[in-house]
Amino acid sequence: MDSMWASWKRALQAAARPSGWAWCFFLGIFLLFWPQWAMGEARVLGIRTWSSPSCTRVVVDLSEEVTFKEVSGHREAELVVEFKAVLARMEPVKKIQDSLVAGVTLSSTTNGTVLFKLSKKNPSFRHTAFLLPRVDGRPVRLVVDIENPSAGRMLQEKRKAIQTEKGAKAKVVVIDAGHGGEDPGAVGFRGTYEKHVVLAIAKGLQERLNQSKGVRAFLTRTGDYFLGLRQRVEMAKEYGADLFISIHADSSPNSSTRGASAYCLSLTGATDEAARILAEKENSSDLIGGVKLSADHDLNTILVDMVQTQTINDSLRLGGLVLGSLQTIEDVKFPSPKQAGFRVLKAPDVPSVLVEVGFLSNPEEEARLKNPTFQARLAQAMAEAVCRFLGMDAAQPVLVKESVKEQPKSLSSKESRVRSPKKEHVVQPGQTLSAIASMYNTSVRELKSLNHIQEPSMLRPGQRIAIP
Ligand SMILES: [Zn+2]
Numbered sequence: 001m002d003s004m005w006a007s008w009k010r011a012l013q014a015a016a017r018p019s020g021w022a023w024c025f026f027l028g029i030f031l032l033f034w035p036q037w038a039m040g041e042a043r044v045l046g047i048r049t050w051s052s053p054s055c056t057r058v059v060v061d062l063s064e065e066v067t068f069k070e071v072s073g074h075r076e077a078e079l080v081v082e083f084k085a086v087l088a089r090m091e092p093v094k095k096i097q098d099s100l101v102a103g104v105t106l107s108s109t110t111n112g113t114v115l116f117k118l119s120k121k122n123p124s125f126r127h128t129a130f131l132l133p134r135v136d137g138r139p140v141r142l143v144v145d146i147e148n149p150s151a152g153r154m155l156q157e158k159r160k161a162i163q164t165e166k167g168a169k170a171k172v173v174v175i176d177a178g179h180g181g182e183d184p185g186a187v188g189f190r191g192t193y194e195k196h197v198v199l200a201i202a203k204g205l206q207e208r209l210n211q212s213k214g215v216r217a218f219l220t221r222t223g224d225y226f227l228g229l230r231q232r233v234e235m236a237k238e239y240g241a242d243l244f245i246s247i248h249a250d251s252s253p254n255s256s257t258r259g260a261s262a263y264c265l266s267l268t269g270a271t272d273e274a275a276r277i278l279a280e281k282e283n284s285s286d287l288i289g290g291v292k293l294s295a296d297h298d299l300n301t302i303l304v305d306m307v308q309t310q311t312i313n314d315s316l317r318l319g320g321l322v323l324g325s326l327q328t329i330e331d332v333k334f335p336s337p338k339q340a341g342f343r344v345l346k347a348p349d350v351p352s353v354l355v356e357v358g359f360l361s362n363p364e365e366e367a368r369l370k371n372p373t374f375q376a377r378l379a380q381a382m383a384e385a386v387c388r389f390l391g392m393d394a395a396q397p398v399l400v401k402e403s404v405k406e407q408p409k410s411l412s413s414k415e416s417r418v419r420s421p422k423k424e425h426v427v428q429p430g431q432t433l434s435a436i437a438s439m440y441n442t443s444v445r446e447l448k449s450l451n452h453i454q455e456p457s458m459l460r461p462g463q464r465i466a467i468p
Pocket of ligand 1: 178179185186194248249
């Protein structure tokens with residue numbers, strides 16, 4: 001028994017200890033089949049694209065950094081970028097086509113490189129290609145921007161024309177939806193993207209403000225594409241903005257953190273740690289978008305030069321009004337605006353505020369923030385604050401307009417009667433729906449149905465209630 005065990009053991013040991021030639025054999029096999037990427041070769045992970053009115057951005061996601069070079073294409077309008085990588089098991093490139101780009105292809109060559117070919121719709125369109133390093137869990141990216149300079153100039157002229165034609169009485173508000181394109185901003189507890197939520201709220205705010213007499217509102221970005229922070233500030237200046245409001249949504253590692261907050265620029269930088277961290281996070285957008293940041297002396301020079309004290313005081317007043325208004329519909333994190341070194345608030349003579357409308361990392365707030373009805377309420381609350389700041393009357397809400405959409409095609413005569421209000425009541429602080437109902441000799445139920453009120457406790461001072 002013993003000797004049998006010993007011979008088994010010897011056999012096993014011999015098998016586990018390969019001779020010199022066996023080692024070479026294994027090594028050869030290993031090198032032959034070891035994937036190129038495991039030795040530092042880049043793999044193409046995917047391709048994505050975003051279109052703005054004057055620029056298209058195509059992003060190739062890569063597993064490793066690559067060196068790339070532009071090679072000449074067959075046609076004048078063709079841009080070819082070559083880099084050493086493996087095009088492994090990638091989803092077929094979906095058709096990329098917009099007002100600037102006619103098509104994009106990716107193909108492997110026999111010498112282990114990948115060719116990125118892009119056909120411009122017009123050879124005069126400019127292009128830039130650059131590499132972005134791995135950041136925030138995102139892969140290395142080869143970014144190709146195609147720009148239509150004449151469309152860009154035309155849009156710029158249009159913005160400047162607004163400034164000339166607005167006259168003394170009209171006020172221009174520029175609304176900035178944070179992030180966009182490949183920069184999603186905060187990602188919610190259940191995966192909601194900040195960039196989508198804030199664009200929806202910004203559009204709602206624009207609509208509300210444009211219904212207010214004497215106010216014209218414009219958006220920095222109108223779709224899902226990236227804009228550098230400086231571009232956003234530039235746009236506000238071109239419009240001759242009287243006020244700039246940048247909309248964001250927050251996130252925190254603690255899912256119970258909640259509430260809206262407002263930020264204004266500080267002269268000396270961040271006034272507290274939370275504000276500083278947040279400013280770093282929002283400012284990193286510039287890096288994410290691949291826009292090179294200039295040295296800080298630029299910021300400092302502007303800060304020193306501008307008539308900044310007045311602007312900051314105005315911004316603080318605006319921030320306070322926005323918070324006061326938001327407080328009537330949701331929690332606020334801080335009762336007054338915080339100050340920090342946000343680049344997007346840098347326009348020297350435009351009162352500017354950055355509003356964080358709530359925490360996407362809080363499941364309850366996330367659910368509300370992506371709800372169109374709540375988005376409309378946020379927009380209305382901010383519109384009222386903006387109009388108060390500008391000394392204008394805010395257009396009145398939302399509720400009646402929404403009810404038009406929700407109305408069934410044929411109304412019974414009773415409903416028709418109920419839905420044509422004779423008068424309005426402006427809600428006073430602390431006033432309840434039942435108090436209003438008894439004032440006008442009607443019922444809470446009728447008021448709720450007429451005004452589409454789901455939560456009577458959410459009445460806010462200044463809100464107009466239709467009275468049957
Ligand atoms: Zn943000």
